[in-house]
Amino acid sequence: MTDTAQRTDPAPGQGPTPRLEMRDISKRYGGVRAIRHADITVRPGTVHALVGENGAGKSTLIKILAGAERPDTGTIAIDGHDVSIASTTDAIALGVQTVYQEPQLFPELTVAENFFVGREITRGPTIDWRAQAPRMLELLDTVGLDRSLASQPLGALSIAKQQQVSIAKALLEQASVLILDEPSAILTDAEIEVLFGVVRRLAADGVSIIYISHRLDELFRIADEVTIMRDGETVSSQPIGELTVREIAERMVGGEIAEGVHKEGEHGDLVLELEHLTLDGAFSDVSLSVRAGEVVGLYGLVGSGAAEVGEVVYGMRAASSGRMRAAGDDRHPATPSEAKRRGIRMVPANRSSQGSFSFQPIAFNITIGSLGLLGRLGWVSPKAERRISDDLIRRLAVKTPSGRQPIGAMSGGNAQKVVLARQIVEQPRLLVLAEPTQGVDVGAKEEIHRIIADLAERGTAVLVITTDLAEVQRIADRILVFRSGRVAHEFPPSASQASLLAAAAGAVDDPAAAQTATGQPVADLPGRPTPGEEPR
Template sequence: MSETRTTGPAEPAPSQPTGARAERLSVTGVSKRYGAVRAIRNADMTVRAGSVHALVGENGAGKSTLIKILSGAATADTGRITFEGRPVTISSTADAIALGIATVYQEPQLFPDLTVAENVFTGREITRRGRVDWAAQNARVVELLELIGLPARYATVPVSELSIAEQQQVSIAKALVGNAEVLILDEPSAILTDAEIEVLFGVVRRLASTGVAIIYISHRLDELFVIADEVTVMRDGETLGTWPIEELSVRRVVELMVGGILEDRPPEHTVPDVPPRLVLEGLASEGAYSGVDVAVRPGEIVTLYGLIGSGASEVADTVYGMRRATAGRVLLDGRPVAPHSPRAAKRLGIALLPANRKQQGLFGFQSIAFNISAGHLPMLSRLGTWMDRRRERQVARDLITRLSVKTPHERQPVSAMSGGNAQKVVLARQLVQRPKVLVLAEPTQGVDVGAKEEIHRIVRALADEGTAVLIVTSDLPEAIRISDRLQVVRAGTTTVEFGPGASQADVLAAAAGAVGQEEAA
């Protein structure tokens, strides 16, 4: 393997913010370590009253850890936090709320059977003489609904009757009822349509106009140039700086996020010139994605790369029969098929490595042999009823050797294994009967670098043996490194296609909607 260095352009020095907005929240030299892993180090960020402050970075850059520290879900090891100019300690979510720091997450965290007013005041009810003052609560909720652009009548409507976008607005109202001075919006647009995003932006602008400081986290970089005043960029656990939005372009933000990196590129791989094994033709699933067109040949690795909320992960679920397609076709060796369930997909020769191995892929307290043989009773049984334990152990041993699973024996409980080895066990189960199509969802999520390399080696070997491999991943370096072809999924649709050797900046720019956009002077 040859090692090539890719270096980004010189990083623009952040200028001093302009305007007379007062400093609301500031972090200086904040660091956080989890065991041997340093999640963030020496992070600096200042958020101003009445401004929308974007926080961006690749997956694993440290954004989530910094937000956890500000919202009280984690405690900084070192550093200083000031609120309106005075040092503060945030040791719990209660501390954050007491200061006026509220967080709204991507998925609304509401009780569907309760009304909007009941949800907004859950845990902080207005009482009078020991009883809930419903009139006072409803009156306050009506004020908040007017601020966020929802009808006053929604105060008494059950949350289950609202759209996802409206539920998110209710989540914002719930955050504001405690007189929030800083509102953190974590990927607020990931699950919204374009029209709903415009509504969200209207809410954000109204809140900023009242003096609320907003921290806006998004992978959709084109949004920043519509809604943000300033941008802080994180990379490898550090804040690179903060820039006024007018000094940046999407392209420059991408280059800052990616930076200078080392890419260990594998030798170029020749894909057999044969008809495709798997074809997704105009595939759609209502509410998740639409217009997905993909073709994968035997011996080829095709990757779908998309940011959070792009719809890429739901495509994998559809191919394996876990999600219903509402339009389009799935073809296997040129023949239309309908994998309407995992069992049907398996009969067709389609196997899936699920993204959430703990919930969907493993029986934690069972042995490796049990986990590998699960779902293969007809093949590994006597008379189709009783498991042939000797054969089960032999199949497990063969796959343990083939996939280099580190274990003393096949009887070891999976719960005692590392993440990388547990992932190999889930993969081994898919290989008991060689699949025609192998779908891998986030195949190396949560595993270390060594295990990632081994899994990539295994996947490439399977492709070389003639398996058609479809990978869905949000890990950009992985997507580039392992793919014969890479297709970007954005807003539920396959868009730009890249061949081997694509740059991270180009792919990330395509995923963020910046293709063809000229860099600002």
């Protein structure tokens, strides 16, 4: 423990001692108050969910606990002792560890090397692998990884297994408070179940876990308690069984959540038509259509082939066979540039690497795809750039003090709206959206759904590709369910979640029946809410 990570004795006679208490925490960055009056109390051996919109203060609170930031006011206590955390070294010495969505490890090193990097046991000038092995194998068992993986390069493992390695490494550091930051955002359903198994075992062993996630429904399967933040303050903290998904969401945004945004009605001319389209190794014999003003959802589990359909439509990949007619042209767009010239735009799922220039200002990110509107002969008019970007910042309700702010400094939801803004500077004929609200909070999700509905009302044909079941039901006029590279079934948005899940998972031949092979309704399977109800 460093000199700054000091403990002071708690007052006697106060009952069971929490593992962690953060009381009346505040933090200001210049003129912006990131958090004020924030509190969280985590008991030993429990899973404590921390939720809130992007910008609600969750990240700042966690950075303070992890030693990456120092609070302006407030106190932190671990196991009943007040502590001062001035650095990440202090936090680790006090048993606080953070596992991020993207593993912070070395892909070129083996799993064993990643475990002990910086903490090697040595014998003279060399690493004593024999001495390290017992503890490493014990931790692999704890997180459910096969011992044979110890000698494998980390980069050869799936993201889910890399995440398990990250958790095991945190336990090597004697973590008593483990922060899991959006651990399930990029995992498949099967991988999430493995993650939940690891989390439950750690809690049973006495580790206190702070679980941060935008997937509110999954919290009811793993969390014991939940703390809700809004506008930098703690709104409530209580057992999760006392709440519903809707109640949590409404406390996060400070108001009621609308039932839906899609509207019934006639749609315009055919904008996109695929006939027996095939991309070898990804999907085959796909036929679908989208009309002007229509929102068509492609829903499927990870690896269903739906994502690759969007890439072919946008010219990122070339189809192997089949016919595509888009924006009045029978030719497949050979490149994204050609797709843009035909009025087709796309917001990719991997927005950090494909969708934004993180060190450039918001205004630059919005207008970079429409330089022809900003001036002549290669000269960009700052006035035109400001006018276009300010209009879209206002129209999309982007929360920022200025269009000059770098997009990399924004919350996930606001950054996503900026990426979307770039694709609608010029009204697109066809907009392809891949996972449009992945990793954003419920408030930003509401706003993005509103933007999609507004674009459809203006006549844009919208193709939404998502693994989010509630989202596709809420915004789509028609839902095409993908399974094993094919369109398995088409549904109206009023279809039950059980039917959609059954079609996506191939659980039954007749998804409308929504029955498993044993006759049990899909909705009654462990961890699944009954259609029309919310998990408690």
